[in-house]
Amino acid sequence: MSTGSGAATFVDRYPEEASIVRQAFFVAFVAFGLGALFGVIQALHRTDILRFIPSTDYYTVLTAHGVLLVIVFTIFFLVGLFQWAITRSFDRPVEDIRITKAWLALMSVGSVVTGVTILLGFVDEVGISADVLFTFYAPLQAHPLFYAGLAVFLVGTWIAGADWFRSWLAWNAEHPDDRIPLQAFVVLTTMLMWYIATIGVAVAVLFFLLPWSLGLIETVNPLLTRTLFWFFGHPVVYFWLMPAYLLWYTVLPKIAGGRLFSDPLARVVFVLFLLLSTPVGIHHQYLDPGIAESFKFIAMTNTMFLLLPSLLTAFTVVASVEHGARQRGGTGLFGWLRALPWRDPAFTGMMLAGLMFAAGGFSGMINAGMNINYLVHNTLWVPGHFHLTVGTAVALTMMAGTYWLWPQLTNRRLYSRPIGLLQVVVWFGGMALMSNAMHVSGLYGIPRRTAEPQYQGFDFSTAFGSVAELNVQLAIGGTLLFVSALLFLANLAFSWGNPTTSGLGQTLPPALSGPDDSPRVLDNMRLWAAIALVLVALAYALPLGAIVADSGLFGPGGDAYPVTVVLNSVAVTAERLTASVGATLADVGGVLEVIR
Amino acid sequence: MTGNPLRIETSGGVLVGFVVLAVVVFELRTVLGMLFGIDVSGVVYFPVALAVLVGLLVAENALRSVGSKEG
Amino acid sequence: MHIHQYEKLWLGLSLLLIVGFVATVTYGAVGTPAISMIGDDGDTLNPNAIDDHPEFGDPGVEKVGESEYAAYVVARQFMFQPDPIVVPANTTVTFYVTSADVIHGFSVVGTNANTMVIPGEVAELTVEINDPGEYGIVCHEYCGNGHHGMEGLLKVVPADEYDGGDAE
Ligand code: HEM
Ligand SMILES: [Cu+2]
Ligand SMILES: [Cu+2]
Numbered sequence: 074m075s076t077g078s079g080a081a082t083f084v085d086r087y088p089e090e091a092s093i094v095r096q097a098f099f100v101a102f103v104a105f106g107l108g109a110l111f112g113v114i115q116a117l118h119r120t121d122i123l124r125f126i127p128s129t130d131y132y133t134v135l136t137a138h139g140v141l142l143v144i145v146f147t148i149f150f151l152v153g154l155f156q157w158a159i160t161r162s163f164d165r166p167v168e169d170i171r172i173t174k175a176w177l178a179l180m181s182v183g184s185v186v187t188g189v190t191i192l193l194g195f196v197d198e199v200g201i202s203a204d205v206l207f208t209f210y211a212p213l214q215a216h217p218l219f220y221a222g223l224a225v226f227l228v229g230t231w232i233a234g235a236d237w238f239r240s241w242l243a244w245n246a247e248h249p250d251d252r253i254p255l256q257a258f259v260v261l262t263t264m265l266m267w268y269i270a271t272i273g274v275a276v277a278v279l280f281f282l283l284p285w286s287l288g289l290i291e292t293v294n295p296l297l298t299r300t301l302f303w304f305f306g307h308p309v310v311y312f313w314l315m316p317a318y319l320l321w322y323t324v325l326p327k328i329a330g331g332r333l334f335s336d337p338l339a340r341v342v343f344v345l346f347l348l349l350s351t352p353v354g355i356h357h358q359y360l361d362p363g364i365a366e367s368f369k370f371i372a373m374t375n376t377m378f379l380l381l382p383s384l385l386t387a388f389t390v391v392a393s394v395e396h397g398a399r400q401r402g403g404t405g406l407f408g409w410l411r412a413l414p415w416r417d418p419a420f421t422g423m424m425l426a427g428l429m430f431a432a433g434g435f436s437g438m439i440n441a442g443m444n445i446n447y448l449v450h451n452t453l454w455v456p457g458h459f460h461l462t463v464g465t466a467v468a469l470t471m472m473a474g475t476y477w478l479w480p481q482l483t484n485r486r487l488y489s490r491p492i493g494l495l496q497v498v499v500w501f502g503g504m505a506l507m508s509n510a511m512h513v514s515g516l517y518g519i520p521r522r523t524a525e526p527q528y529q530g531f532d533f534s535t536a537f538g539s540v541a542e543l544n545v546q547l548a549i550g551g552t553l554l555f556v557s558a559l560l561f562l563a564n565l566a567f568s569w570g571n572p573t574t575s576g577l578g579q580t581l582p583p584a585l586s587g588p589d590d591s592p593r594v595l596d597n598m599r600l601w602a603a604i605a606l607v608l609v610a611l612a613y614a615l616p617l618g619a620i621v622a623d624s625g626l627f628g629p630g631g632d633a634y635p636v637t638v639v640l641n642s643v644a645v646t647a648e649r650l651t652a653s654v655g656a657t658l659a660d661v662g663g664v665l666e667v668i669r
Numbered sequence: 670m671t672g673n674p675l676r677i678e679t680s681g682g683v684l685v686g687f688v689v690l691a692v693v694v695f696e697l698r699t700v701l702g703m704l705f706g707i708d709v710s711g712v713v714y715f716p717v718a719l720a721v722l723v724g725l726l727v728a729e730n731a732l733r734s735v736g737s738k739e740g
Numbered sequence: 741m742h743i744h745q746y747e748k749l750w751l752g753l754s755l756l757l758i759v760g761f762v763a764t765v766t767y768g769a770v771g772t773p774a775i776s777m778i779g780d781d782g783d784t785l786n787p788n789a790i791d792d793h794p795e796f797g798d799p800g801v802e803k804v805g806e807s808e809y810a811a812y813v814v815a816r817q818f819m820f821q822p823d824p825i826v827v828p829a830n831t832t833v834t835f836y837v838t839s840a841d842v843i844h845g846f847s848v849v850g851t852n853a854n855t856m857v858i859p860g861e862v863a864e865l866t867v868e869i870n871d872p873g874e875y876g877i878v879c880h881e882y883c884g885n886g887h888h889g890m891e892g893l894l895k896v897v898p899a900d901e902y903d904g905g906d907a908e
Binding site: 410413414415428494536537538 | 683696699701
Binding site: 128129131132135204206210212213294295296299334335338358359360361362363364365366369370373374377378380381384385388389392438441442443444447448450451452517518520521522523524525526528529530531532533534619623624628629630631632634636 | 743744746747750751754755757758761762764765766777778779780782784785786787788789817841842843845847849850852853854855856857858859860861862863864874875876878879880881882883884885886887888889891892893
C-alpha cells in the first residue's frame, strides 16, 4: 500500500536537501524520545503512583520536558518540513547549501548547550542548573549557558527563514508572473510571523536575562521580561501549529484520495494567522497585577477573532477529505467516511489529530474567556488543553506526516504500517485518558507544575469520582503515550534496516480551485508584514510603556534567585562543563554522520 | 498500490471508529459528572461500558462476515 | 475569487460565534460583580524593602469599613504570611498580595479568587466572603525546588468569634 506513484522521490531529486531534512528530523525525534520519557516520569510522579526521583529533581525533568518538546522537537521538525516544502514547491535546490548547513548547525549547537545545561541539574556536584521551566520567569535565574544556547538557537532559525526568503527571491526572478506555490506561501507567512514574535523573546534574553545572569546588570523587571516572554509565547503556539496545517492542507487531501478544496481560502487563513497571532499574548497574563484590565480586554477580543482561521481550516480540511472519499467511491451523507484509507497510519494519524484539535479548541475558548480563566489559570486544566493542541494536533500530525514523508527522504519503506496504525491509535486513546484527567483535576483546583499536589492542610473536593481515580487515569494515559512514542521511534529505526527501493515518490495534486482567480494582493508579503507590525504596536506599545513607566526597565529592585544548588569554583565547573558538552557534541556528530 | 486503490470499505475504519466511540463513551461519564452532577461510580461504569463496546465489536464482526458471505 | 456557497455560510456562522463569545465574556467581566479582575490598581514596591513596608512589614488582616477588611499577604519561598489568614464571615475582603522574592501564585482552592504574585507589584483582589469554613491556599506558580510545599490556609470564622487583627 505504501508504494508510491512510481515517481522519483525527493531524495532522488534533491539528495543534499533531503539530507538536511533527515538531520533536522533526527534531532527532533531524539528530543521527542527524551521528552516522552520525562513526560511519563512526571505523570507517575505527580500522581504519586511511582516516584523514583527526589521531588526537587522533578523541576529538572519538567524543564527538560518543556524545552525538549516544544522548542527542540517541534521546531526542528518544522525547519525540516519547511525545507522540504520550499525545495519541493519551488522545485529548485537551495541557493547555497553551506548556509543551510550553517543554520542547522547553529540550531543544533544552541539546543545541545541549553539541553545539557538543563540536564546537568541532575548532577548536583557540577553546580550548574537551569530548573526555570521553559518559561524562565525572572527573578528565578538559570545558568548563563541556558540563555546563551537559546540565543544561538534563535539566530539559527532566523537564518533559516532568510534562506527560504532567498529561495523565493531567486525563484521569483525566474517566474515573475507566477503565484507563490501554496506550500512556499505557508512557509513565508509563517516565518514573517516568527520574525515578529521572536522580537519579544530576543529582547528579553539578549538585553535583560543573559547580561543579568552574567552579572553585567544587577536587576531585571520581572513583569517586563514576563510580558516579553508572552509576546513570543502565544505566536509560538501558531508556529508549532503551522507545520501541522501545512500537512493538513497539502498532504492530507492527497492521502484521502482527492485534493485541496480551495487554494485562495488557504492563503486567507495563513495571512490571518500572520496578522493575529502576536497581538494576543496578554491573554496569558489575565491574572497579572500591573497590567490594566483594558489591555487584557483587547487581547481577549483579538484572541476570539483568532478562532476564525482555525474554524475556516476545519471546514476546508473536512471538505477536502470528503471530496477525496467521494473520488474513492464513497457515497451517502456520512457513508463516505467508510471509503477513507483508515489503515494508512499517515491518514488516520492526521485525522485523529484533527479530531483532538477540535476538542482542544473548545477548551481553549474557555481559557480565552477572561472570567472563566480565573477558575482554571495555572491548574492542570492548562496542560490538559495544550496536550490536545501542541501535544496531539501538532505532535501526532508530525508523526503521521513522517510516515508519509520518511520513505521519500530515504528510499526505504516504512518498517510496519500496522504498527504505525497501532501507534497513532494508542496515542489518541492515551491522550484521551491523560487529557481528560488533567482537565477535570484542573476544575477541582489541582495546580500544574508541581511535584506533589498533595497538601497538608486541606483536600481537593470533587464534583464526582475521586482525585485518586483521576490520578490513576492520568498515569495510565501517560504510560500509553510513552508506549506509543516508543512504537513510533522503533518503527522508524527499523525502517532504516529496509533495503532501498525505487519508485516511492509521491506527487501532490493542485487544488480544486486554484490560486489564479484569487487577488494577487494575497501574495504581497510586505503589506501583510507591515499590517502585522502595526497591530502588534497597537496591542503592545501601551502596556509595555505602562510597565516601564511604573517600575522602570530594570524593575523596582530585588535579588536574583539562581536555581543552582551547589556552587563549585568556577574553574572546576567550566572544566566539567566543557567536557560534557564536548562529549555530547561528539555523540551527536557521530550519529548525524550515520544518518546522513 | 497492492489491491484496488478505490476499495470502498476498510476494516481499518472499524478499528478507528471503535476507538473514537470508546473515547466518546469514556468522556460521557465526565459529562454526566461535571455538567449534570450525576456521580456514576467508575467501578460500575467502566466494566459495563467495556462490555457494551466489546459486544458491539463482536456483533459488528459477525454481521460483516455474514455480509461478505452473501456478497 | 470563487467562494463556495457552504463556505460563505460557514464563514458567517463562525463570525457570529466569535461575536457571541466576545459578548458573553464582556458581559461576564462588566455585568457581574462577583469578583473584580486583577488590574493595575496595586502599587509597586521594592521586594527587598518589604520588611520596612508599613503594611507588608507585618502582614495581616485589618478592618477598613463596616463589613470590609483588608488582608495584606506576603508570598515568599516557600510560604504565605500570615498563615492562616483569618477573616470573619459575610464580609468583603480585599487581598493585597505581593512577593518578597520570585514569582508565585495565590489561589484559594475551589474558588475564583486567584492571582499571580509578581515581585515589585501588588496584586489587589476583592472577594465576597460568605459562610464560615476553611479553604486551602496554593502557590500555583513554580517558585523554586520547594514549590510543592508552598500552601496556606484561609479561615473564615463566624463574626462573633473573630478576635480582630492578626491571628498568627
Ligand atoms: C509521552 C507523552 C507525554 C506525557 C506522558 C506528558 C506528560 C506531561 C505531564 C504530566 C505534564 C504536567 C507536569 C506538571 O505540570 O506538573 C506535562 C507538561 C507539559 N507537556 Fe507533556 N507529556 C507528553 C507529551 C508531550 C508533548 C508531545 C508535548 C508537546 C509537543 C508536551 C508538552 C508539554 C509542555 C509544554 C508541558 C508544560 C511544561 C511546564 O509546565 O513548564 N508534552 N506533560
Ligand atoms: Cu496563547
Ligand atoms: Cu510556588
